[in-house]
Structure formats: C-alpha cells, structure tokens
Amino acid sequence: MNRKIHKIWRTIRNSEELQEEAIEQLEKAQARLRKVETEADRFRVNGYSEIKREKLNLIHSISTTLEQLENYKNEAIDFEQQRVINQVRQRVLQQALQGALGTLNSCLNNELHLRTVSANIGMFGMMK
Template identity: 45%
Template sequence: MLREINLAENRERTISNTIRDAEERYTKATEKLQKARIRLQQAEIKADEIRISGLAQMDKERQDLVDAADNDLNGLEDSKNNAIRFEKQRAIEQVRQQVSRLASQRALESLNSRMTNQLHMQLIDYHIGMLRSMSNK
C-alpha cells in the first residue's frame, strides 16, 4: 500500500509539475504574443509613415517637374519673342534701306532728266560763288 501511495504521490507531483510547466509556457507564449502584437502595431505605424512620406515626396517631385517645365516653357516663349523682335527690326531696317535707295535713285533720275547743260553750268557757278564768299570771310 505504501508503494501505491508513493506512486500516487509521484504521479500527482508529475501532473502538478506538468501543469506548472504548461502554465509557465502559456504565460511566456502570451508575453511573446503581446510583444509580437506591439511590434506589429509599430511596424504598421512605421509603414504608414513611410507611405505618407513617399506620397508627399512624390507630390513634391511632381510639382518640381511641373515648375521646371513651366520655367522652360517661359524661357522658350521669351526666346521666341526676342527672335521675333529681332527679325522684325531687321526687316524694318531692310525696308528703310530699300526705300532710301529707291528715293535716291528716283531723285537722281529726276535730276538727270531735268538737268540741261545750261542749268548744270549755272549750278556749278552758284556753288563756286558760295565757296568764294565763304573763303573771303
């Protein structure tokens, strides 16, 4: 009978130790699960921060590209306007030169067609007289 009591006590101790070990493992597993949940929440928060930061960076870079394109477009527009002004001034100058040349040609033609030898001699005499009066002074 003593042997059966010892066996029962050993069995009871073994069962008690097994239950205690299981409870300790359960407690440790619960703690690990809680820590894992905390790490998961932290990871989710970090992922949200990274996503928001990435979206903000994308928006900033998109706006920078739009601004750069606008600046390039404005520069091209200014260049175009300067080129147009330059070409306009050049065309105006060419027209002035042509008008001046044509006016000179017509005046010379008119003068030659009206100039007789007698008128030519009178004009020469007139200018010689003017030069003499200027040199006497």
C-alpha cells in the first residue's frame, strides 16, 4: 500500500510540475500575445496615419491638377477670344480699305471723266 501511495504522490507531484510548466508557458504565451497585439496596434495606427497622409497628398495633387487644367482652359478661351477679335478687326479693316478704294476709284473715275470732258471741249473749241 505504501508503494501505491508513494506512486500516487509522485504522480501528483509530476502533475503539479507539469501544471506549473504549463502555467509558465501560458504566461509566456500571454506576454508574447500582448507584445504582438501592442505592435499590431502600433502598425495599425501608423498604417492609418500613412493612409490618411497619402489620401491628403492625393487630394492636394488632384486639386493642383484641376487648378492647372482650369488655368489652361481659361488661357485657351482667352486665346480663342483674342483670335476671333483679331479676325473681326481684320475683316473690318479689309472692308474699310475696300470702301476707301471704291471711293478713291470713284473719285479718280470722276476726275478722269471731267478731265476727258474738259479736254474734249478744249479740242472741240480749237476745231471750231
């Protein structure tokens, strides 16, 4: 009976030692888990910060690009307006020059006609 009791006590002691080892391993695992969770939280926060920073950079970049496109559009509109204004000026000047040329031709024709008539009258007067 003594042997059985001794064996039971040894089994109990072994069980207690195994339990203590299991508790130590569990505590180490819990400590590692806490460390990993803390590091994961840090990465998560840093990741969110990085994503937010990238998002703001992208928004700024898009805003700058849109502003440049708006400026290019306005420059193109201004250029086109100036081109049309210049075309209108050119047409007005061309019409004014054509009108002046027409008036000048008319005046020259009238002058030539008067001189021709005068010359003819003069010649007719000499012939008499």
